[in-house]
Amino acid sequence: MVHSGEILRTLIEINGTVCVAYHKTNFDIYDFDFRQYFETKPVITNTTLPVVLRIGAISAYENLANALMELDLRLVNSVRQHSMASLLPNWYPKIKEFTARSVWYDTLPTAEAILAEFTFPVFIKGERQTNRHNQAMSIANNLAELENILNYWKQDNVLGWQRLICRDFIKLEKIAERVGDKIQPSKEFRIFLWKNRAVGVGHYWTEFEKVELTVNERSHIIKLAEEISKMVDVPFLVVDMAKKEDGDWIVIELNDAQESGYAGVNKLQLWQRIVDIEDGKDNVKP
Incomplete structure (x- = not known):
């Protein structure tokens, strides 16, 4: 578990728009070297910028959020919003028409x-x-x-x-045969959203051949994910969606994007879009 003191030591400001506390997990699907691609500087005093945790799984979010608040640091997702995104019993009642x-x-x-x-x-x-x-x-x-x-x-x-x-149990459009004891891989996509705007879309099952979306499919799932983001009111959110055998799309799961792996999402483009949104640019598209 990463503590508040360790977070302070890793806290960096990206292009003057957002702060990230970064702890390497050694999992490529999760890690991203911000310093290699962005202008960064360490945060040595309090900041009014939103703080994003990229430290892996977070076991005691409320304790961590409270400790950081005492240092005048505000996480992008509040404790309530983290719980909303992380626990199905919290988000399901708000979006049940879109999921199983x-x-x-x-x-x-x-x-x-x-x-x-x-x-x-x-x-x-x-x-x-x-x-x-x-x-x-x-x-x-x-x-x-x-x-x-x-x-x-x-x-x-x-x-x-x-x-x-x-x-x-919903039958989904499969993209490959099952491997070993794993669940049948389907046409599933992960969508990252920042303040109700999609900033990254990528195929979920990265161990299989990349699956492409048609223009209409991409537009549809982005629009639906942005609608869901507004319903649950979580600033940094992940929505996983899959195509059913009958052609409709269904929400598989929601998560706090701070804890989520990138799957097939382009990491650099995702963070550049977040920077652009915080910079006030209006033409940001995933």
């Missing part, structure tokens, strides 16, 4: 309780994340598989502390 029907349980449910709400197959995840994209632990096709997932849930130290969420 979902039910969550405060305590681990029985198979019978789940089957009172769903028919097979049923998709299962934690309130913050899917089980490492593992199909056997995420999709139950029958009672035996469901019982196996519930038994695993009791023992897993990543999922055990999260509320269990069941979702309607």
Whole structure:
């Protein structure tokens, strides 16, 4: 876990428009060397610029935000906004018409309780994340598989502390065959948004051949993501969207963009667009 003191030591100002606290995680899908591409300077006093965390997963956001506030540093996403983006039970009620029907349980449910709400197959995840994209632990096709997932849930130290969420299983347009025990890769895209404006769009499954969007598809998912961003009111947001087998698009998940990997999004262009928006430029397009 990165503490407030460490954040102060890594805090840099980018082109005089935004501050970033950067901690290298050694994961290329997440890391980006700001100093190589932008004019940067260390922040040695308090600043009125929004502060973005790029320090990996954040385990105690509220504590960190409060500690930074005492130093007159304001995170781009408030504690409420971070919670809104990070937890499905918070964002789902606001955008449920755009995503799969979902039910969550405060305590681990029985198979019978789940089957009172769903028919097979049923998709299962934690309130913050899917089980490492593992199909056997995420999709139950029958009672035996469901019982196996519930038994695993009791023992897993990543999922055990999260509320269990069941979702309607939606057939998505596949882009490749499954590999090993991973979930079927689909035509899915990650969209980064800064203050309700899309600043980056990229294919989600980067380990497979790059998937392209048509002009109309790109325009559609950007418009939808920007609408969703306004609904949930999170300044720095990620929206993951996928194309269904029937051709419609559906929201898969939301996240606080501070914690999100870039997937297939162009990192340099993303941050340049954020700088341009903060600079007051109006013609910024992803």
